[in-house]
Amino acid sequence: RSTFMVEMTETANILHNATEHSLVLMDEVGRGTSTFDGLSLAWATAEHLAKQTRCYTLFATHYFELTQLAEDLEHAVNVHLTATEHDDSIVFLHNVHDGPASQSYGLQVAKLAGVPQGVIANAKHQLAQLEGEERPTAPTAPTPTEQPVAKAKAQPTASESVMQGDMFASMEPSVVEERLRELDLDGLTPREALNQLYELKEKLEG
Template sequence: EAAAILHRATPNSLVLMDEIGRGTSTFDGLALAWAIARHLLSHNRSHTLFATHYFELTQLPQEFAQAANVHLSAVEHGDGIVFLHAVQEGPASQSYGLQVAQLAGVPQPVIRAARKRLAWLEQHSADTGATPQLDLFALPSDPSDDDAAEAAAPAAPSALAEALDGIDP
């Protein structure tokens, strides 16, 4: 689909791109998303909404005056989040991936393990000053998965899951 868009979009086209490059390694995906966004801006010049989690793409308005950053507002309450669905100028100040996973019903042990791993990744990134590209097929460099057994334990069913289980088709 991206190839078709890049070959056919015109200045009169409305292009909606969602999470381009997310199905590959971090740097490959980022490089691909960046190049596609730049091509749409410089070559196709189409009206484009480019939804992405690659924060690095927020630098494009510095190179292209016609580019702008916007995000959807959200309000945090404790460990939870409420999405307000209001478009605001500028890039998002943070990611809400763990809160979204929690809203989607990911078991709490998995959320806790993810929070610990996120803290480790953020610390590692701060210590080295860089974000390493990981080999998708290599063994993890930090095999201390203390929460592996806890994460594998079944979570208590939610009220919604119990209600759905009680439905007789």
């Protein structure tokens, strides 16, 4: 099973079995899938624990958008662990302060873990682009002498129009097209739909 499937299985177990007397620890829910899917799942999970289960929960996340829940939910609060930077390095102080974290330290942690310096430098460059610090300049408008000349689209002659009309009018629907029109897709099971697809493929290849 994938890491994300394991994560979702554990999340489902918590959501089904936790009670108001439980202590729930959630760590980076949604990290194993796309950003928007992961954020949506993390948000809905946190809301369910706060509104439905109403248990004491510590919910660690790097989705900054989730800090909005502290304003929307009565008993939700944001806290963060402090860190300090010095000479492009980082020291985690492990002090808990009120409020959301002001930034992420992913690149610094990667450097501490021994990721090659070239990769770190490239990551910084990519981060700057993603944050909009190195947006490409907008192209300048052409001068009057550079204005593109619009070309008039040639209109088809009367004979060409008649020929085109006759060509499309003479195109009869194929057997496959007729079969597709007759299919009741909502009434097919997945197996029946697959069988129909194989039959149509055989007709096309035949």
